[in-house]
Amino acid sequence: MNSSRFDYLIVGAGSAGCVVANRLSADPKVTVCLIEAGGDDKSPWVKIPAGIFGLYGNKKYDYTFQGVPQKHLNNRVITVNRGKGLGGSSSINSMVYIRGNKNDYDGWAALGCEGWSYQDVLPIFKDLECNLAGQSPEYHGFKGELNVVNPQDINELARTFVKAGAAAGLPENHDFNAESQFGLGIYNVTQDEGVRVSSYSAFVEPVQQRPNLTVLTHTEVFKLQIEADRVTGLEIEHAGVRSVLQCKREVILSAGAIASPRILLASGIGHRDELQALGLECKQDLPGVGENLQDHIDSMVTVRSPKPVSIGISWATLLPHILPAPFKYYLQRKGWWTTNYVEAGGFAKTSYAQAAPTGRAEADPDVQFHFTPIFRSYRGRKLEMGHGYSLFTCVLRPQSKGTVKLANDGTFKNVLIDHNFFSDEQDQKLLIEAVKKAREVLASSEFDAVRGEEMAPTPAIQTDEQILAYLRQTASTVYHPVGTCKMGIDELAVVNPWDLKVKGMQNLRVMDASIMPNLISGNTSAPSMMIGEKGARMILAEGQGS
Template sequence: MSDLFDFVVVGGGSGGSVVAGRLTEDPAVTVCVLEAGGNGASPLVNIPTGAVAMLPTRLNNWAFETVPQPELAGRKGYQPRGKALGGSSAINAMVYVRGHRWDYDHWASLGNEGWSYDDVLPYFIRSEHNERIDNAWHGRAGPLWVSDLRTDNPFHARYLDAARQTGLPVTDDFNGPEQEGVGIYQVTQKHGERWSAARAYLIPHIGRRDNLSVETHAHVLRIVFDGTRAVGVEVLQAGKTRLIRARREVILAAGAFQTPQLLMLSGVGDLHELGQLGIPVVQHLPGVGKNLQDHPDFIFGYQTQSIDTMGISIRGSARMLSEIRRFRSARRGALTSNFAEGGAFLKTRQELDKPDVQLHFVVAMVDDHARKLHAGHGFSCHVCLLRPRSRGSVRLQSRDSRDSPLIDPAFFEDARDLDDMVDAFKLTRWLMNAPALAEWIKRDVFTANVRTDEEVRAVLRQRTDTVYHPVGTCRMGVDSHAVVDPQLRVRGLQSLRIVDASIMPTLIGGNTNAPTIMIAEKAVDMIRGVRSELPHTEKIADISAVKETVHAHA
């Protein structure tokens, strides 16, 4: 490995893969990607159901814990994060969701010029290769493959029938003109295999582009500064420490937990907090590590006799043997499952102008992030609050970068979040009790005896945790507590940029992988000094016609 590049990218996850893949399209630009995990190319990653082995363990997973949560009965939460090329897109549920138009218009209203929905839509379109949908909101030429699920699971129809029975709207596309509705998720898969950001943007070019260097099992210890200019990073690899230098920029893409951790270890953060650990201050930025936001999530779980769901049984094992053969021959069936196959964006009150809760309907029994297993078969339904008011933080545990950061999502710290989750709980149970699903329920495992609002609050405190969407810890803005400006440059410093979910000013209403990829696509244009605009304004001139098309397919 050379020790001098134009760009040094810290983290080979969704943000880092996109930046490195796009920048090295120019053969005159050299890029080095430093990833603490492995190459993310194993069958465990590429076969979608392999996530069940990675999520609850340390396989390709940092497997962080939070500090005790006072409003969750003092429990420590669990925070899995991808540790491999592809980052969390190598271990996630592959759900392709962009969020609501309002989310990005809100970012722009906070002073972040260039981040409205109309500004970011071209980057979503640029990144996407949608296997089926061809309209104004989708791309068909990008590297990120987006597909319909190939599981052929009959619970899809049962779930949608339950929505119709309860009068909830049904949609064919959560990323079109209207987000609201119940539907089946599209996923980042290609021909039944996981299509992580690394498979889309990075892995195809390793060994083929001379200007791209990708180093795995490379743990970055700190950013190196010359005054206030980032000039490189110190990295530990194979027991040796070395300096990797950047001519133009150091780009941090280590995620919402480790990007602020690395900044603080390098002397960028609140001077008082850094002083307590004896870290010399390079730049006083009190917003580093603050503003942590995450979706609080509760899971309903049900036992069923149906072996159309995942589970542990003799009948299920026999079926799985045939499913293995089916996957090998056709790349279809149960092994292509992302588990969270069904989705919904719903309003707990009809007067709301946008959905405030999201559902993930899972064709398996989920308990404690799959760390607790149940005999037999089951299905589950997550419900999360899309725009919580609570704000948490990421702090340093020590001066050693190998120590996990102190993660505090502060779930339900704002009491209004718990109030909203009570309404979300009731709405979700109403859907689960619809005849199309209720007839398949053998036992309600977690909520059978929960009736009153106080009992709902109690079970929410006992069982709520993350749905894996932490953001905001190096937020973008124009005020004194913002960490990066709207160009994603770290304030008060030179040659240092952040390209990951930590820059989000507020949590978007949905899953965060596709938005992170969008952020990285946009960052590349910022680095190049250009602005991408697609002729989508003409393509969506007749929005009403597109809405009719979307609903006709629902």
């Protein structure tokens, strides 16, 4: 690091932060520093799609936050997996490219977030995208940095799953990011010839030689230095040594829905009474910091198979698949190493989604499927021997909301993450119906040739009460936390929709999934990149980038 003074300090090299760093550093007259608490992305675990099996729970790449006991889920503690390293969660996720439902963004606009409607954000998604899947230019872009492709070598069970949708009234959908999400299909992924494309590899790595761009790794931001309504610098820690980075223009928090509110709270921006109870001086009284946590709660149906068609470890797959996998991958970009494990999925409507809202032709899907051609453990193990397939189903627009709070341990570095899952009874009812819908799909005759015993929930679990008990014991997160620094115009809003500045602050913005007022209907990586792009445009439009 040649200087400790920069025009722009960006905290977090994840889905949004890397886009912001690219756009701001395009102006050679400004200096930009991108700060990441984790390390680099050079590991083959990151580059090879199937490597995600070794990333979740690996503390080198995953924060593995532990939530507080969930009182509506039998007091279970749920691990909150978040990416730690260049690319953030886009370096450890399943690479599924989903933008969400167009009505999600129109819903944001209806809440007072003017400029965030679907028609406002669609051009931004298109500008970021390099679509190589042959999809419609009405909905897709072809000149952006983010590769969007079809999976490299699709497992035949993924195609079986798509065909099985017909029995449940779910048509094949070739593009979940076009006119409608409804139906089943093969997911688009962010890859380049079988190699993961993260936000870092797409937006920062190609421009990392810019002399005005500094990327710091293994550097944790402790808190902001604040004078009146301006941020003057960041207190950081690297290799156990504390120092200060000085800010000449702006600080942008892109640390995600867990870390961005943590940094604000540690800096004295939050609910005055709660800060004072922790012994912190309140610099800005914003009760919404750390509130409004939303995430997709998820269930699983898993079935054993007597045939070695799925991805799995057995004598039958040793010679044709397991041993040749590295050679197939490096020589042909084929084989099991190319899988992201959730090659197929889709969107369905439960009985609660039958009535269309006023002004709409039909109701939106209310559950999402992630199909894996793997026998996922019904006992909580990371790996099960043998073969089978699993269908994960989540509530797309949960009503339950939680919090991210500072732990009262004197460090101001640790957080209490409370998803508060199932606090709203509607989420319970909807996920029960989602399990039934998943079973309906898996009951299709398309699976007859590979069908074995249902290991979870098991055939013995049939009534709503039994399914709910199963969900309380097993339901988890799909790793899509949002909303803890939400934009808006109400009393719990943290940032302004028109500039993403923290309310009451002159030069502090938040640009990541934490600003979402409501969770979008789908995976959150691509929407986070959109937020980074839109936020960077806001800065440039103010004339501060020149």
